[in-house]
Each structure stands twice: as structure tokens, then as C-alpha cells.
Amino acid sequence: MRLYSRITGTGSCLPSRRLTNADLADELATSGVVTTDDWIVERTGIRARHFAAADVCSSDLGVEAAQQALQAAKLLASDIDLIIVATSTPDMVFPSTACILQNKLGAHGCAAFDVQAVCSGFIYALTIADAMIKAGSATKALVIGAEVFSRLLDFKDRTTCVLFGDGAGAVVLEASRTPGILASDLHADGKHVGILCVPGHVSGGKVLGDPLLKMDGKAVFKLAVGVLDEAARAVLAKAGKVAADIDWLIPHQANIRIMQGAARKLKLPMDKVIVTVDQHGNTSAASIPLALDSGIRSGKIKPGELLMLEGVGGGFTWGAVLLNL
Ligand code: ACO
Numbered sequence: 001m002r003l004y005s006r007i008t009g010t011g012s013c014l015p016s017r018r019l020t021n022a023d024l025a026d027e028l029a030t031s032g033v034v035t036t037d038d039w040i041v042e043r044t045g046i047r048a049r050h051f052a053a054a055d056v057c058s059s060d061l062g063v064e065a066a067q068q069a070l071q072a073a074k075l076l077a078s079d080i081d082l083i084i085v086a087t088s089t090p091d092m093v094f095p096s097t098a099c100i101l102q103n104k105l106g107a108h109g110c111a112a113f114d115v116q117a118v119c120s121g122f123i124y125a126l127t128i129a130d131a132m133i134k135a136g137s138a139t140k141a142l143v144i145g146a147e148v149f150s151r152l153l154d155f156k157d158r159t160t161c162v163l164f165g166d167g168a169g170a171v172v173l174e175a176s177r178t179p180g181i182l183a184s185d186l187h188a189d190g191k192h193v194g195i196l197c198v199p200g201h202v203s204g205g206k207v208l209g210d211p212l213l214k215m216d217g218k219a220v221f222k223l224a225v226g227v228l229d230e231a232a233r234a235v236l237a238k239a240g241k242v243a244a245d246i247d248w249l250i251p252h253q254a255n256i257r258i259m260q261g262a263a264r265k266l267k268l269p270m271d272k273v274i275v276t277v278d279q280h281g282n283t284s285a286a287s288i289p290l291a292l293d294s295g296i297r298s299g300k301i302k303p304g305e306l307l308m309l310e311g312v313g314g315g316f317t318w319g320a321v322l323l324n325l
Pocket of ligand 1: 034035036039040043044119158159160162163196215216217218220221224252254255258282284312313314
């Protein structure tokens with residue numbers, strides 16, 4: 001009998017410090033940077049975001065999300081045999097955030113590694129965990145997206161610093177004879193490296209280059225809607241489904257206008273789209289599992305429903321996963 005992987009629990013964590021657009025505008029004004037709630041809401045749909053305290057790392061947010069997901073799946077940390085963390089804001093250069101998180105979780109000995117695909121990271125990590133479960137090299141995986149993106153923001157650049165937030169989301173993915181993940185599709189095109197990047201690195205004890213986020217917003221916008229649609233159509237075709245079969249679209253929460261564009265192309269009404277960008281901002285690799293957990297815990301998403309998860313981000317990377325919950 002064929003082996004599948006299935007999500008059996010979800011969890012999330014947001015840092016306690018929440019800033020509305022007005023709070024952020026007030027803070028930016030102290031250094032002469034002008035923005036308004038109206039501008040941010042109209043261009044992005046974002047109303048608030050959470051920022052982690054200076055001593056909180058991606059692994060701290062990730063471990064809390066993972067503990068919730070384990071509880072929802074009725075599993076113990078010791079049951080887990082694979083941990084994948086998607087992050088662009090690792091705690092250290094090395095070891096991986098997954099190893100640090102594994103230790104905080106008390107799940108010693110299982111395979112643990114990070115995936116770096118920026119805002120598509122969770123889609124990449126979920127696809128890898130699914131493949132490892134189907135190959136028989138794992139049976140119970142924790143897949144986590146965790147970010148402290150506020151650390152990468154240039155608070156003098158109003159075109160980018162209003163867009164992002166911190167947080168983590170997690171799922172438990174278990175081997176199952178019942179189909180859960182039906183199909184996935186991953187892509188990257190490195191020729192677009194420059195449109196969204198943090199071009200610094202560590203060398204000889206110093207940070208070389210610029211360690212703050214740079215983005216060509218218009219170029220990102222233009223690419224994002226098209227590639228999300230391609231990935232969504234690819235997974236539908238692989239699974240023998242059509243867009244009308246989708247119960248919930250859970251896109252990367254970058255900007256409400258990108259999400260509306262993605263839904264429009266699939267001819268899905270916005271009431272079939274899980275939206276958390278208004279409350280979380282763009283939390284990069286954490287945004288999809290945060291939105292998934294919010295949809296499940298609010299009672300919108302129900303067991304057995306067909307979910308389309310789709311991500312796009314720096315690299316440029318993009319991809320989608322179609323699954324039955
Ligand atoms: N507050 C007030 N005014 C602002 C702000 C701000 N925060 N930021 C820019 N402006 C001004 C600009 O200076 C410009 O003023 P000007 O006309 O006097 O020169 C005006 O607003 C328009 O700026 P644009 O950059 O043309 O605005 P645009 O409509 O393109 O919106 C945005 C910018 C929101 C970044 C848009 O391009 C976008 O959503 N891009 C997608 C990027 C994205 O979502 N990235 C997330 C990361 S990527 C990912 O996760 C996939």
C-alpha cells in the first residue's frame with residue numbers, strides 16, 4: 001500500500017510586542033522617516049506586526065510553535081525523527097537553528113537541518129519532509145518556519161521596513177496510509193538574486209557588505225503573481241484536481257494585493273483565502289504555517305479539506321503544496 005505524509009498538528013508563536021501601523025509610524029518619525037497607516041493599509045493590507053525582543057531568536061519562537069504542534073498531534077518530542085527549520089534569520093552562522101531548536105525541545109538524536117529559501121522556505125521544507133517520509137527515512141517530522149525578520153530591516157527605508165514582522169509556525173507531518181500531501185512543485189531562478197536580498201556576509205570577524213534587506217518592490221510584485229499561479233496550476237495538474245476543488249488557498253502573506261492577484265488567477269473568491277498579513281505583516285518562512293494554524297484554530301479550516309499552500313520569495317524561489325488536511 002502506498003505511503004503518504006499527513007499534517008496531524010499545527011502550532012504558532014508570535015512575539016508579545018505588537019506594533020500597529022500607527023505605533024510604527026510614531027517610532028519611525030523619531031528618526032525623521034515619514035509613513036502613515038493609510039499608505040501601508042492601501043498598498044499592502046498590513047495593519048500590525050509583531051517584533052521580537054532583542055534576546056529572542058528564531059529558535060525561541062520556533063520551539064514554542066513546535067510544542068503547540070506536538071500537543072495538537074498528541075505526540076512527545078521524543079517521538080519526532082526529523083526536524084526541518086525554514087529560516088533566513090538563523091540564531092547563528094552555525095550550527096543550524098534546527099539543531100538549537102532540537103536541544104530546546106529535548107528531541108535528541110533525530111535528523112535536524114535548516115532550509116534557506118527565504119519566503120518559500122516552508123514550502124521547500126514541507127516538500128523535503130514529505131519526500132523523506134515517502135522514502136521511509138522519517139516517520140514523524142516537525143516542519144517549522146521561524147523568523148526574526150525585524151533584525152534585517154533598515155528602519156530608515158520606509159519602502160521595506162513597514163512590510164515585515166517576526167513569528168513562527170510549525171506542523172507535525174506523519175507517515176500515513178491515507179493521502180495528506182497530494183503534490184508539490186518547487187522552483188528557483190537565481191538570475192533574480194538582486195531584486196530581494198540581504199547582501200552582507202561574515203568574514204574575518206566582520207560583517208562585509210550590507211546586512212540589511214534590499215528590495216525592488218515593483219519587480220517582486222510583478223514576478224510573484226505569475227509564478228504563484230504557475231506553481232498552483234502545476235500541483236493541481238499533478239494531483240488531477242482543478243482550482244474549483246480547493247477549499248482554502250493559503251498563500252505566502254506578503255501583501256494583500258499579491259494574494260488577491262493569486263486568487264483572481266485561480267478564480268477563487270477572497271473568502272476562500274486565509275489572510276493573516278493584516279495582523280502579522282510578512283513573516284517570510286513563518287507566514288504560511290502561521291496562516292495555516294490560524295485558519296485551523298479559528299475553525300475555518302476543517303479536517304479533510306483541500307488546501308493549496310503557495311510560497312514565493314528571495315532567490316527568486318517559489319512553489320506550492322496541495323494537501324488534504
Ligand atoms: N509610507 C509612505 N509612503 C511611502 C512608503 C511608506 N512606507 N513607501 C514608499 N512610499 C512612497 C514612495 O516614496 C513613493 O513616493 P513618490 O511617488 O513621491 O516617489 C510612493 O510611495 C509610491 O512608491 P512605490 O514604491 O511606487 O509604491 P508601490 O505602489 O510600488 O508599493 C510596495 C510599494 C508596497 C513595496 C509594492 O511594490 C509591493 O507590494 N511590492 C511587493 C513586494 C513585497 O510584497 N515584498 C515582500 C517581500 S517579497 C516576498 O515576500 C515575496
